Amino acid sequence: MAISKDEVKHLAQLARIELTKEEVDKFQKQIASILDYVDKLEKVTVEKGEKIVVTDIENILRNDIVRKSISQEELIAQAPDRKNGQIKVKTILKKDETI
Amino acid sequence: MKLSDLTLKEASQNLKDRKISSVELTREYLDNIEKTEPKISAFLEISKDIAIHSAKEADKKIKKGEYDSSLLGIPAALKDNMLALGTHATAGSKILKNYQSMYDSTVAAKLNESGVVLLGKTNLDEFAMGSSTENSAFQKTKNPWNLKKVPGGSSGGSAAAVAARECVFALGSDTGGSTRQPAAFCGVVGLKPTYGRVSRYGLIALASSLDQIGPITRTVEDSALVLNAIAGQDAKDSTTALIPVEDYTKNLKKDIKGLRIGIPKEYFVGGIDKNVEKNIRAAIKQLENMGASVREVSLPYTDYALAVYYIILPAEASSNLSRYDGIRYGYSIIQDDKNIKDLFSVYSQSRAGGLGDEVKRRIMIGAYSLSSGYYDAYYRRAQKIRELVKNDFAEVFTEVDILVTPTTPTTAFGLGEMVNDPLTMYLSDVFTVSANIGGIPAVSVPCGFSDGLPVGLQFMAKPFAESQLLQVAHQYEQHNSWYKESAII
Numbered sequence: 389m390a391i392s393k394d395e396v397k398h399l400a401q402l403a404r405i406e407l408t409k410e411e412v413d414k415f416q417k418q419i420a421s422i423l424d425y426v427d428k429l430e431k432v433t434v435e436k437g438e439k440i441v442v443t444d445i446e447n448i449l450r451n452d453i454v455r456k457s458i459s460q461e462e463l464i465a466q467a468p469d470r471k472n473g474q475i476k477v478k479t480i481l482k483k484d485e486t487i
Numbered sequence: 488m489k490l491s492d493l494t495l496k497e498a499s500q501n502l503k504d505r506k507i508s509s510v511e512l513t514r515e516y517l518d519n520i521e522k523t524e525p526k527i528s529a530f531l532e533i534s535k536d537i538a539i540h541s542a543k544e545a546d547k548k549i550k551k552g553e554y555d556s557s558l559l560g561i562p563a564a565l566k567d568n569m570l571a572l573g574t575h576a577t578a579g580s581k582i583l584k585n586y587q588s589m590y591d592s593t594v595a596a597k598l599n600e601s602g603v604v605l606l607g608k609t610n611l612d613e614f615a616m617g618s619s620t621e622n623s624a625f626q627k628t629k630n631p632w633n634l635k636k637v638p639g640g641s642s643g644g645s646a647a648a649v650a651a652r653e654c655v656f657a658l659g660s661d662t663g664g665s666t667r668q669p670a671a672f673c674g675v676v677g678l679k680p681t682y683g684r685v686s687r688y689g690l691i692a693l694a695s696s697l698d699q700i701g702p703i704t705r706t707v708e709d710s711a712l713v714l715n716a717i718a719g720q721d722a723k724d725s726t727t728a729l730i731p732v733e734d735y736t737k738n739l740k741k742d743i744k745g746l747r748i749g750i751p752k753e754y755f756v757g758g759i760d761k762n763v764e765k766n767i768r769a770a771i772k773q774l775e776n777m778g779a780s781v782r783e784v785s786l787p788y789t790d791y792a793l794a795v796y797y798i799i800l801p802a803e804a805s806s807n808l809s810r811y812d813g814i815r816y817g818y819s820i821i822q823d824d825k826n827i828k829d830l831f832s833v834y835s836q837s838r839a840g841g842l843g844d845e846v847k848r849r850i851m852i853g854a855y856s857l858s859s860g861y862y863d864a865y866y867r868r869a870q871k872i873r874e875l876v877k878n879d880f881a882e883v884f885t886e887v888d889i890l891v892t893p894t895t896p897t898t899a900f901g902l903g904e905m906v907n908d909p910l911t912m913y914l915s916d917v918f919t920v921s922a923n924i925g926g927i928p929a930v931s932v933p934c935g936f937s938d939g940l941p942v943g944l945q946f947m948a949k950p951f952a953e954s955q956l957l958q959v960a961h962q963y964e965q966h967n968s969w970y971k972e973s974a975i976i
Contacts, residue, residue: 391855399851402858403805404812404831406839411847418848419855421910426794426865434871445683448725458589466586468819477814478830 391420490515491652492973495709498655499557502549509549509560513542513604516562520606520653526634526976528626529648531567533607534574538562541604548602557712559602564657566645567608568615569700570689571595578691579611579623579641582811582818582841592689593724594658594700594717601716606654609644613843614808615665615693617641618915621906622845629902630672631974632940636899639669645703646673650974656704656713662693663796664894664919666701667931671894671943674933674972676960677703678710679919681950682926683728685714686721694803695726697796697923706970707932707961711735714953730951738954739961744778746959749887753789754918760897762937767893770934770944774891774963784887786879789921791872796920797913798856798869805853808846813837848909873924880925884949889959892918894931894943918945928953932960933969941969 396416400407407415460473469476490512493501501507517535524530545560565571568578570588572595577583591599598605612622620628620643628643630636631651638647642659646669649657659666661679670677678701685700692698702713718732750771755764775781813819813833818841820827827833842850856865883890895915905912922929927950934944944963948956964970 395855396851399854399858401835402854403847403850404809404834404838405842405847405850406832406835407847414844415848415851418909419852422797422848422852422913423855425910425913426798426869429791429794429798429865429868429872432788432791432868432872432875434868434875445726445728450722463589464815466589466816468813468816469821475814478828478833480830 391416391423491519494706495557495561495655495704495712496706498561499559502560503554505549509542509545509604510539512560513538513562513606516606516654523651523653523976526629527631527647527651527653528628529609529644529651529653530564530607531577531579531610531625531644532575534605537573538604538606541602545602545604556601556716558598558716560604561655562604562606563598564606564609564645564648564654565595566611566642566657566659568611568660568691569595569658571605571608574605574608576608576691577625578615579613579625580842580846581624582837584624584818586817590689593686593721595689597717609642609648609657611644612641613846614691614804615641615660615662616804616845616849618664618668618912619900619905620644620669621902622843624843627902630899631976632674633899635901636940637672637902639672639899641665641669642677642703643669646670646675646677649673649675649703649705651976652973656702656709658700658717659703660690660693660698660700661923662697662800663923664916666703667894667919667929667943667945668916670703671931671941672899674941674969674974675703675705676707676710676930676932676970677701678714678930679922679928680714680718680953681728681928683726684718684928684951684953686719686724686727688721688723692807694800695807696803697800699923707930707957707964708736708739710930711739711957728951733954735954735957738958741958742778743774743959743962746779746889747887748774748779748781749784749883749890750781751786751789751883751890751892752783753786754892758896758914758917759893760937763893763895763897763942766935766937766942767944770963771891773966777962777966782887784883784890786883786921788872788875788879792876792921792924793913793917795869795872795876795924796916797852798865799873801849801853802857802866803853805850805857808850811838811841813841817841845909876921876924877926880927888948888955890947892945892947894918894945898937898940898942922947926950928956930956930960932964934967935969
């Protein structure tokens with residue numbers, strides 16, 4: 389299965405990974421060879437149907453008991469940018485923009 | 488005989504009988520590390536202070552007559568994708584280079600409770616993606632049997648450290664063969680327990696429907712002793728099974744007369760090195776001589792397991808690794824570029840700078856197979872074929888008790904030999920991935936040498952049949968002396 393440069397760029401955007409031009413070329417070839425390999429699965433007849441079963445275990449519940457956890461201060465201590473006990477991020481919405 | 492030549496079982500007997508102290512044992516291992524590390528580079532962090540402190544605590548306990556665990560005072564190492572308080576947890580990635588463990592993984596807590604002495608954290612392929620440990624962002628680990636060869640991966644640091652006498656045992660994680668393949672390459676024992684047998688809480692996730700933690704040890708008995716300590720249900724990992732933990736050493740001494748062993752014919756076609764095959768065939772013959780009934784069986788979907796794996800793994804990994812965003816912890820572009828303007832660039836440039844090529848590749852393949860238009864053709868199809876692989880095992884285990892195969896198609900390959908060819912590298916997992924796809928337990932045991940490099944024999948069993956799996960592996964091991972061989976570095 390061939391994959392185009394634009395598709396690689398699109399995937400990189402979906403994956404939030406900035407790629408250089410050289411990387412786009414390199415990954416295009418490598419991803420194509422891996423997709424060629426996994427295309428052998430086309431030879432297998434599989435049943436249609438919605439259900440995918442990965443494990444037999446379901447709905448593991450626990451009692452709703454309040455427990456002490458790690459403090460907020462400790463939890464965010466490794467965040468690269470902090471302010472007033474909170475994690476600081478760049479602007480998400482531009483001025484006058486609404487969701 | 489040096490103290491570091493003792494197996495876990497022997498060392499713990501000596502500690503119990505107070506013939507040696509944990510401090511003596513620990514110091515010898517720390518000396519070994521100091522001497523050997525410049526050549527092997529198995530460790531990313533050496534926790535000397537923690538080790539000496541725990542060793543003293545263990546000795547105090549033993550002196551008071553409170554010896555209560557086979558692991559008490561035993562020096563060990565953890566793969567650096569497991570959190571342990573007081574140490575880093577880098578997962579071999581630049582994006583987690585300075586990350587401090589926020590809490591103890593369940594395995595670290597359990598080993599700690601058993602009195603294990605933590606010597607340090609071992610090298611791995613970045614986020615456990617790889618088969619040679621060359622994808623580590625920090626260093627290349629060497630194979631103790633031949634310094635020009637890879638130790639295997641992704642738990643290459645753990646396997647090399649055990650083989651080089653830098654620790655009594657180590658933990659690895661196994662998503663597609665990552666404890667068994669490096670164990671085979673380094674001439675030690677690597678176990679992947681049944682999916683759900685050991686808690687993954689505090690293990691940095693790769694592919695959550697496949698990941699499992701397992702011991703890397705010098706002998707099968709040692710593996711059973713470590714499994715005893717780490718197995719069991721855990722409220723913090725809801726995939727752990729309620730099935731009671733057995734004493735996995737209990738059946739080791741039983742002979743294997745009448746045991747039904749299956750040899751899957753699909754594991755002996757093409758690509759397998761002639762010398763490796765010779766060793767495996769000899770081992771099978773020996774199992775037969777030991778009283779097992781051996782017959783050929785078929786697992787028809789084997790040929791598709793690796794392709795299934797390379798769709799499911801990237802899909803799950805792309806989701807698991809989305810947490811490394813340059814915001815909450817780990818490397819962020821804002822540390823290097825204060826002028827960066829928008830949030831999207833923080834994400835995409837932090838990940839561009841913090842993640843290595845193999846990780847980027849797999850995240851993108853995962854995004855591809857999950858994206859609309861390709862989901863049915865790739866991800867859903869792979870999940871459906873996964874069920875067929877599982878059914879293969881369920882059926883074959885109505886006819887036989889244990890399956891025997893090579894662990895890998897070849898012995899350890901050369902450093903740098905495959906780094907630019909990801910697909911060929913993937914093929915070294917061809918015999919190990921099926922156990923992860925099927926969720927069954929499997930173990931690799933040394934079964935000889937080819938050109939001075941160890942060969943691994945793989946045993947597979949029914950889900951939660953670790954006791955039987957380790958019994959056969961132990962019986963095979965003890966009929967041979969391969970496990971007594973040690974690498975001269």
